[in-house]
Amino acid sequence: MHELSICGSVMGIVRKHAAGREVRTVNIRIGAMRQIVPDTLVYCWSLVTESSELEDTELRVERIPAKIRCTGCGREQVLDAPATACASCPGCTVDLVEGDEFLITSLELAEA
C-alpha cells in the first residue's frame, strides 16, 4: 500500500510545475512491471488532495505494457505474463525495454 505516499510525491511535483495555476488533469504513465494499482492510486489521489487546491484535479493513468528484447535473437515481444523470457530462445537473457515507467508525463492547466 504505497500508493498513498506516492500521491504525496505526485502532489509535490504537480505543485512545482503548476506554479500556482489551476491544474485540471495530471497525466501519469505506469509500466506493467510496476506494482502500482492504478485504481488504488486514483482513489488515494482523491484522499490526499481533499480540501486542497488540487481537489478537483483529475489523475489520468496511461498504462504501458511490459516489452522485452531478447539478447539472442533481438526479437521484441510484449509480455502477457510476468515471465521475462524469450518465447523463441529459452535461456537467453532479455532486456526490459518498456514497462518500467512511472512518471508524470504532463499537466493540463487552465488557461491563465
Next chain:
Amino acid sequence: MGRFHRHDEGNDHDHGHAHNHDHDHAHDHDHGDHSGYVTGSERVVVLERIFEENDQTAAANRRDFDGAELTAVNLMSSPGAGKTTVLRETLRQLQGRLRVGIIEGDIETSIDADRLDGFGAAVSLINTANGFGGECHLDAPMVRSALPRLPLTDLDLLIVENVGNLVCPAEFDVGAHARAMVYSVTEGEEKPLKYPVMFRSVDLVLVNKVDLIPHLDYDLSLFYANLDAVNPGVAVIETSARTGLGIDKWCGWLCDLRRSFHQFPD
C-alpha cells in the same frame, strides 16, 4: 491500511466529482470549445519520474555509506519468512569478522530489534507508524532519518531489514549497494510469479526453512523454475536459520559483496 485497498478492477470510484478513467483515445482539449463559458487548457510537459525525490535521497544515503566505507544491503521478505532469525544467526557468525549495523524497519514494536540485541551490532529502529503514516515499506528518507543513530564510520556492513511485505519495498531504492530477499519454502512455489517485481529486483534469494521441506508438499525444483522465469540467473542460497544451514554461505556472500564495493584488507 487495508481499507484503502481496492483491487477490484473496473469498479466505479466515488471521488465526489465526476470523471471518466477510460482514456484510450487521443485527448481533445478545450481550445475548440466556443461556448464562451469554458476556458481553454494548456498542456505542460513534465516527464518527471515520481520516485525522483526518493532516488535523490537514496543517492545521498549511498554517498554517505561510501564516505564511511560501509557496504549496505536492503533485506526484504514477506512477513514471517525468517529475516530476523536469519539476521540473528548472521550476526552470530560475523562477530569478530565484520562490524555490522542494522536498520530495523517495522510498522510497530521493537520486538525484532530486541531479538537482535546482544550480538554486537548497532541497531537503529524505524517504526513506520511513528511519524511515517504506518508505511508498509522503508523509503530512502526513512532510512536517512535512522543514519544519525548509527556510528557509520565504525561499521563495515549495514543491513536494512525492510518491513515484511513482498509488494511495496521492491519499489523504493533506499541507497543500499545490493538487494537480497528471504523467501521461505512455506510460502509455496508460485511466489515469484505472484510477486515478480520483488523477485526481479533482488541480487540474491535466500531460500529459507529448507529443513521443513520433508514435512511439506513442496516442490523445490518448481520454485526454481518459477524464479528463473522472472529473474534468470539470480544468485540463490538455501538456508535454515533454525539449524544454521547455509548461513555461512550467506555470510560469505556478504563479505564478497563488501570486497566488490570497498577494497579493504580483511
